Amino acid sequence: MASRVALKTKSKGAKGGAKPADERSAVKCLKEWSTWTVKKAKVITHYGFIPMVIIIGMSSEPKPSISQLLSPI
Amino acid sequence: MATLVPPATNPPPPPSPDSKPAEPEKVDYMDLPCPIPYEEIHRESFMSLKPELFEGLRFDFTKGLNQRFSLSHSVFMGPTEVPSQSAEVIKIPTAHYEFGANFIDPKMMLFGRILTDGRLNARVKCDLSENLTLKANAQLTNEPHMSHGMANFDYKGSDFRTQLQLGNGALFGASYIQSVTPHLALGGEVFWAGQHRKSGIGYAARYNTDKMVATGQVASTGMVALSYVQKVSEKVSLASDFMYNYMSRDVTASLGYDYILRQCRLRGKIDSNGCTAAFLEERLNMGLNFILSAE
Numbered sequence: 001m002a003s004r005v006a007l008k009t010k011s012k013g014a015k016g017g018a019k020p021a022d023e024r025s026a027v028k029c030l031k032e033w034s035t036w037t038v039k040k041a042k043v044i045t046h047y048g049f050i051p052m053v054i055i056i057g058m059s060s061e062p063k064p065s066i067s068q069l070l071s072p073i
Numbered sequence: 074m075a076t077l078v079p080p081a082t083n084p085p086p087p088p089s090p091d092s093k094p095a096e097p098e099k100v101d102y103m104d105l106p107c108p109i110p111y112e113e114i115h116r117e118s119f120m121s122l123k124p125e126l127f128e129g130l131r132f133d134f135t136k137g138l139n140q141r142f143s144l145s146h147s148v149f150m151g152p153t154e155v156p157s158q159s160a161e162v163i164k165i166p167t168a169h170y171e172f173g174a175n176f177i178d179p180k181m182m183l184f185g186r187i188l189t190d191g192r193l194n195a196r197v198k199c200d201l202s203e204n205l206t207l208k209a210n211a212q213l214t215n216e217p218h219m220s221h222g223m224a225n226f227d228y229k230g231s232d233f234r235t236q237l238q239l240g241n242g243a244l245f246g247a248s249y250i251q252s253v254t255p256h257l258a259l260g261g262e263v264f265w266a267g268q269h270r271k272s273g274i275g276y277a278a279r280y281n282t283d284k285m286v287a288t289g290q291v292a293s294t295g296m297v298a299l300s301y302v303q304k305v306s307e308k309v310s311l312a313s314d315f316m317y318n319y320m321s322r323d324v325t326a327s328l329g330y331d332y333i334l335r336q337c338r339l340r341g342k343i344d345s346n347g348c349t350a351a352f353l354e355e356r357l358n359m360g361l362n363f364i365l366s367a368e
Contacts, residue, residue, distance in 0.1 A: 042222075045193075046193050050172070050173075050193070056183065057138065068138050
């Protein structure tokens with residue numbers, strides 16, 4: 001009987017340990033994924049913001065020409 | 074037979090347009106003006122007392138391609154301060170070229186500046202709806218952990234404004250300002266910085282009439298700032314500012330003036346730290362501005 005009780009508590013302990021481990025890895029996954037997203041977004045913004053503004057500006061009415069974009073006067 | 078009818082109770086006649094302006098008007102508390110945004114509460118005093126002082130030579134050239142789109146080229150040569158451990162301030166002469174693109178639309182404004190060392194300074198302002206505005210600004214560098222970004226959501230009501238701020242490094246802030254009478258606006262803000270484990274709460278009040286603006290701000294970080302700006306005439310305004318930090322017992326008072334003349338704008342200030350500054354902007358020609366700054 002003592003061994004059965006011991007077995008029961010062991011299985012309960014194992015189940016109880018598995019659930020928080022799952023949750024912890026889910027939270028860790030979410031953190032890693034959000035950190036990866038923020039890093040990629042920073043690189044994209046750093047390189048792409050000014051080209052994006054130029055593209056939006058060149059496509060607004062009245063459309064300026066490429067020579068106007070590149071010439072210094 | 075004409076009968077005398079007692080005159081019905083007439084509503085009082087509306088004030089004639091040439092009535093004396095000194096007549097106190099009945100205040101309609103349901104129709105108060107929208108207050109200015111919380112972060113601009115010291116706007117008038119900052120315009121007089123804190124012009125963009127710089128050291129060195131700066132040359133800015135803005136080329137407009139369109140009504141809304143323009144490019145800007147800017148060259149700066151001068152000493153910049155380098156943070157150092159010793160008490161002395163170290164200044165290193167630097168020179169850089171900055172390229173920028175601006176797109177200004179009634180609904181959306183995009184502003185980007187990139188320097189030769191790879192730093193990007195970007196600002197976006199977008200009207201998501203009639204009352205809700207999104208403003209974001211970011212300073213991105215190639216060095217790790219030195220980039221900052223912040224986004225603000227502003228909601229403008231009929232006589233109040235609220236703002237929610239989110240920044241990197243778990244920075245959260247919220248502020249609210251409400252017009253209480255046609256001249257007085259009161260507001261408060263809270264912020265929480267996760268990385269530095271700091272949080273704070275602050276209150277501000279602003280009283281303005283046509284001739285003067287008085288503002289006061291208290292924050293739990295220990296800062297008390299009071300300012301008073303008097304518009305002496307159309308062209309001249311005088312400002313004074315008092316800043317007190319009750320944690321570090323640091324006091325600064327400054328007095329300044331602002332002359333707005335036809336061709337130029339002259340601003341000067343003197344500080345209780347013994348610091349005097351002057352700033353002159355002059356329009357030499359169409360599209361050419363000349364700026365002198367001294368501190």
